[in-house]
Amino acid sequence: MAGRCEAFVIAAALLILAPPCAAEGPAERLARIEAAFAPTGERVRCISLAALDHTRIIDDRHILFRLGVDTHYLNVLPRPCRGLSHHDALRIDSRNGRLCDVDWVRAIDSGLPLAFGMRGRACGLGAFLRLERRAPAGDATPQR
Numbered sequence: 001m002a003g004r005c006e007a008f009v010i011a012a013a014l015l016i017l018a019p020p021c022a023a024e025g026p027a028e029r030l031a032r033i034e035a036a037f038a039p040t041g042e043r044v045r046c047i048s049l050a051a052l053d054h055t056r057i058i059d060d061r062h063i064l065f066r067l068g069v070d071t072h073y074l075n076v077l078p079r080p081c082r083g084l085s086h087h088d089a090l091r092i093d094s095r096n097g098r099l100c101d102v103d104w105v106r107a108i109d110s111g112l113p114l115a116f117g118m119r120g121r122a123c124g125l126g127a128f129l130r131l132e133r134r135a136p137a138g139d140a141t142p143q144r
Contacts, residue, residue, distance in 0.1 A: 026059030026085040033058060037072060037131035044128045046100035047073055049092065057107065060084045065099075065128065073128040081123035083107070091120070101127050 024032075051067040058064055060080040065073045077084075087107035092099060099105075107120040 029056075029058045030062060033062075033064060033074070033131075036134060037074075038134050039074075040130040040132050042130035044073070044130065045102075046098040047128055049094055049097050049099055052099070055090050057084055057087060057090070063090070063105070063125075064131075070133065072131040072133075074131055075128050076126045077123055078126045079124070081107070081121055083121050084123055087120055099125070101125050 047065060047067060051071075052065060053068060054066040056064040056066075060082060061077045061084075063075045063077070063084075065075060067073065084107045087109050089108050089110040091106040091108050092103075093106075094103065102125070104122045104124050106122050109120070
């Protein structure tokens with residue numbers, strides 16, 4: 001009986017000490033983006049929605065936009081949009097086919113039914129900062 005009790009205590013201690021098996025958090029996402037991309041210094045006010053291929057919410061202040069195959073822009077919101085990082089998709093409303101630094105996006109949860117998932121916090125955008133993929137270690141030419 002004592003062996004079982006010791007085994008239980010050891011198992012419980014391992015569970016307490018083990019790192020959580022949660023999904024990647026905002027800080028880890030931002031660190032991964034910063035490791036993979038370098039800013040080019042180019043800032044644009046608008047991007048084309050027709051070219052938009054993918055968005056990635058990084059945290060409450062950063063959204064990564066991919067246009068086409070390998071053109072990336074990081075949008076740094078002028079103010080944190082509380083709760084943004086808890087959502088996995090954006091609703092973008094545009095009348096002119098462009099997304100600009102004066103526009104708003106709405107964070108939504110794509111896992112919810114349409115009626116519920118379309119409600120979310122509205123977040124004002126900032127300038128779009130062009131990023132380029134960092135060269136792999138040992139390669140001096142930038143990847144595009």
